[in-house]
Amino acid sequence: MATGRTHRPATRSRGIPEATVARLPLYLRALTALSERSVPTVSSEELAAAAGVNSAKLRKDFSYLGSYGTRGVGYDVEYLVYQISRELGLTQDWPVVIVGIGNLGAALANYGGFASRGFRVAALIDADPGMAGKPVAGIPVQHTDELEKIIQDNGVSIGVIATPAGAAQQVCDRLVAAGVTSILNFAPTVLNVPDGVDVRKVDLSIELQILAFHEQRKAGEEAAAEAAVPAAARKASTDQGPDGDVPAVMPA
């Protein structure tokens, strides 16, 4: 993991486990929904169900933030929303640039979930001079030449890369040199970044391949199950081990 640094720095570490951090946005979303329905309090059991995790995990997660619940009652929805938002740094405004305004970049620019939480699309950047000036999602696309200036003028620290794979590392280098320290990478490439820069990646192709792996195994199991009873000949031939553990890719 990019971030999972294990450093034990001088200051009394605030130390929230990475796995917990990754779930906070999930809790926040569930809480926001409750808040909109004006639900005042929620138990760990209920909230866990809404977020798709189990309640013990949720309580443990919250215990890293502090003691925000009331025994015998549950958690105050509004208060928790605030605490988690603050912990995630969503009480401030994060200007974001998107580099690479193709199909995907445009889709990201149009994505509403952006503004909903502290994120603001500060600029769209593309290498195609023909795109310069054209508005996408109401924001004019700017040319790559302006990249450094844009980053600096807007104090951008988070960049989204939606370029073709071939351009990604180069764009990444420029973003980092200009001061970006967090990158969300949609290009199917491994990005090399210096220490102190976080990279998270989203890769459709990888996700599908992981699904295919499990899918294939399910098919093998079916066949094995079918063959198991009828045919007595249990040869060791099929080395395709029928072990039935299909891991939970997600809560649910």
Next chain:
Amino acid sequence: MATGRTHRPATRSRGIPEATVARLPLYLRALTALSERSVPTVSSEELAAAAGVNSAKLRKDFSYLGSYGTRGVGYDVEYLVYQISRELGLTQDWPVVIVGIGNLGAALANYGGFASRGFRVAALIDADPGMAGKPVAGIPVQHTDELEKIIQDNGVSIGVIATPAGAAQQVCDRLVAAGVTSILNFAPTVLNVPDGVDVRKVDLSIELQILAFHEQRKAGEEAAAEAAVPAAARKASTDQGPDGDVPAVMPA
């Protein structure tokens, strides 16, 4: 919990750890690149660098697949490509449907990385009757009414949900009822699925929030560092672990 099986069933488990499975596509991509450059063999060290992991992890990962390397030499690139492809189930063809042809759905339909590995977009489905018949990425959009028929006629087992959050669960239920057993969810919702169905999710907003968390912490550390050492003493770099790896989005 959807899946989280823990059972240790009869047969001796073929058991490839989930974390390993999630990295196989990464190795495969690096190997494919080497293959295209006609590199015949590669050491664990080199391949690990290309995939952005450390070599011990890579060797351990491969050890779950079998002994495909040669001591003192390394791995045969072509052979490994084949073995990993087979393990991931990419030697067969996976028809996929995309439901929800908005900005994102259209971007996914146009995404080239699909066909490159065993995946084929069998159909595009949208609830808007106005879209029916319109071609996106060369494929005519079909109406949601046809969903069940499409799934069954094409033997689709993998579905991609790119609808608005409000429609996702409903679409998911219909996909599952029609026979889909693997779902890639782009909608910002927790999907409930029966056992035996795998769900992976991709959520832009969550990724950004995780980045924001670390970003905020960096800012805090900077300030703390500045305050801690008023003037001189710039110590030996910032802590930071030795490994410069790149993360993964993974389960959740």
Next chain:
DNA sequence: CCTTGTGAATGCGTTCACAGCA
């Protein structure tokens, strides 16, 4: 009673370090 908060137990994944083998 109820539900939170948390030590303790367990399980999984990563890393280490070296034995085994071309």
Next chain:
DNA sequence: TGCTGTGAACGCATTCACAAGG
């Protein structure tokens, strides 16, 4: 000699089960 393959050690995450406390 050099690199793979792997047992063992370690560390992180999850789960259990119950004490604490409204």
